Amino acid sequence: MMGETPFCLERRWAVSPLALENIERMALNSIGCSLERITLYNTGLINILPKLRIHGDCEIERLGLTASEEAHVAGILKQEKHFCVGRVKTIWLKDYAVGVITKMSLKDCEIERLGLTASEEAHVAAVIAQEKPFCVGRVESMWLKDYAVGVITKMSLKDCEFEKLGLTAREEAHVAAVLAQEKPFCVGRVKNMRLWDYAVGVITKMSLKDCEIEYLRLTAREEAHVAEVLKQEKPFCVGRVESMWLKDYAASVITKMTTHEDNTMGIFILDGNEDQLSRILEEGDNSIDLGRIRTGGLHVPEKIKRKLRYTLVDGEGKEVLGEEEPLCVGRVEAMVLREYAVSFITKMNLGDCEIEHLGLTAREEAYVAAVTQWKPVCVGRRVEGMWRKDYAVGDITKMSLKDCEIKYLHLTASEEAHVAVVLAQEKPFCVGRVKNMFLEGYAVGVITKMKIHEDNTMESFVLAGNEDQLSRILEEGDNSIDLGRIRTGGLVYVPEKIKR
Numbered sequence: 001m002m003g004e005t006p007f008c009l010e011r012r013w014a015v016s017p018l019a020l021e022n023i024e025r026m027a028l029n030s031i032g033c034s035l036e037r038i039t040l041y042n043t044g045l046i047n048i049l050p051k052l053r054i055h056g057d058c059e060i061e062r063l064g065l066t067a068s069e070e071a072h073v074a075g076i077l078k079q080e081k082h083f084c085v086g087r088v089k090t091i092w093l094k095d096y097a098v099g100v101i102t103k104m105s106l107k108d109c110e111i112e113r114l115g116l117t118a119s120e121e122a123h124v125a126a127v128i129a130q131e132k133p134f135c136v137g138r139v140e141s142m143w144l145k146d147y148a149v150g151v152i153t154k155m156s157l158k159d160c161e162f163e164k165l166g167l168t169a170r171e172e173a174h175v176a177a178v179l180a181q182e183k184p185f186c187v188g189r190v191k192n193m194r195l196w197d198y199a200v201g202v203i204t205k206m207s208l209k210d211c212e213i214e215y216l217r218l219t220a221r222e223e224a225h226v227a228e229v230l231k232q233e234k235p236f237c238v239g240r241v242e243s244m245w246l247k248d249y250a251a252s253v254i255t256k257m258t259t260h261e262d263n264t265m266g267i268f269i270l271d272g273n274e275d276q277l278s279r280i281l282e283e284g285d286n287s288i289d290l291g292r293i294r295t296g297g298l299h300v301p302e303k304i305k306r307k308l309r310y311t312l313v314d315g316e317g318k319e320v321l322g323e324e325e326p327l328c329v330g331r332v333e334a335m336v337l338r339e340y341a342v343s344f345i346t347k348m349n350l351g352d353c354e355i356e357h358l359g360l361t362a363r364e365e366a367y368v369a370a371v372t373q374w375k376p377v378c379v380g381r382r383v384e385g386m387w388r389k390d391y392a393v394g395d396i397t398k399m400s401l402k403d404c405e406i407k408y409l410h411l412t413a414s415e416e417a418h419v420a421v422v423l424a425q426e427k428p429f430c431v432g433r434v435k436n437m438f439l440e441g442y443a444v445g446v447i448t449k450m451k452i453h454e455d456n457t458m459e460s461f462v463l464a465g466n467e468d469q470l471s472r473i474l475e476e477g478d479n480s481i482d483l484g485r486i487r488t489g490g491l492v493y494v495p496e497k498i499k500r
Contacts, residue, residue, distance in 0.1 A: 083105060223276075269299045281307065336359040448472060
């Protein structure tokens with residue numbers, strides 16, 4: 001009965017030498033158990049995993065291993081036989097523990113999230129040195145960081161399908177092994193690919209010609225991050241891409257990139273300042289071929305457009321001559337835009353509209369990228385109710401609301417990242433006249449960057465958040481956040497510690 005009751009295996013410190021000796025003497029698969037979660041941090045107890053008899057149908061919520069010393073995983077790495085970890089939803093391996101994945105039996109597994117991170121080259125040396133690729137099964141989202149980025153070249157991914165693939169490398173050395181190899185490696189079918197900093201260069205080593213990527217985002221915060229890409233003479237192909245966002249110095253990578261000849265992009269964004277875009281301006285006019293782009297999907301600075309060669313097409317793929325005119329939507333009772341549809345608000349003519357309810361929601365930053373690069377958007381003279389959720393909260397800073405009258409404004413963000421762009425800006429944004437305001441979750445912090453029309457009077461003001469979500473407000477000075485006039489009884493749902 002004991003073996004049928006799931007338990008958590010956790011250890012965050014060293015075990016005695018005697019215990020390690022006992023573990024080494026144990027036979028493989030000799031300890032029957034049912035596990036709910038495994039968290040082993042810098043401990044030789046990690047070596048007990050092959051000794052456990054975990055049934056293939058056992059569902060483990062999370063497997064997290066960290067090993068700062070090779071000895072913590074030496075027992076596992078020296079054995080030839082793979083061990084079963086059951087059905088694991090989330091796997092996070094750090095430092096020397098990264099090598100443990102090569103000893104897991106994952107072929108028939110379905111993993112929701114797989115994360116590998118290694119801060120030193122030695123942490124992945126054994127994995128990189130092996131010739132035979134290892135299988136990671138079916139993975140929904142995979143994130144590789146620093147030296148662990150190189151491990152992707154040793155994975156058998158040809159038949160894999162990723163919902164999300166993310167690579168990030170803060171130092172050139174993290175990707176040196178990948179960039180040094182001549183033969184491209186396959187990453188399977190990827191819907192959403194994001195590469196940061198030096199990892200941007202890894203895309204030149206991927207075999208993507210016949211791939212179909214829904215969303216590709218490259219971000220490079222320093223010029224050095226893309227230096228190797230810009231040095232190469234031969235362009236690289238990214239296959240078919242539905243939406244592409246090149247941010248900061250990664251914008252210049254477009255000068256070395258090609259897409260599949262029959263590709264049509266729905267959205268193409270170049271996001272950078274004058275210095276970051278300077279490499280593109282050195283190119284000849286009409287020299288950078290983007291292929292076909294759907295109307296409303298091209299979001300690049302005007303001075304860059306003359307360097308690009310592209311064909312605008314409608315939803316049916318038919319060529320459209322010239323730039324599209326703003327779409328007039330007339331009188332609207334309720335408008336709700338979700339995910340990528342949020343960007344279409346930049347293409348609407350709403351100047352004289354009166355909208356009863358306007359709702360925008362975006363679960364990923366990519367969905368609002370086009371709006372953040374646009375000039376201020378007018379949403380009409382009067383909005384009865386406006387609600388914005390998650391990353392769409394940040395778009396309120398791109399709305400021209402100074403002379404607007406909003407009866408009810410509701411902003412909600414479930415993650416800190418949803419409002420990071422708003423909180424990072426120095427200049428406050430104006431929301432005009434608002435009768436009732438409800439800020440929820442991490443969106444409560446937005447009040448530190450918001451100003452209201454000088455003659456506004458609010459009937460109700462609510463801040464609904466926990467201690468962590470309210471912490472951004474508590475960092476401000478006393479009496480530093482101006483709410484203007486509020487009717488008596490309207491400031492009820494604000495924590496006492498915030499009122500000061």
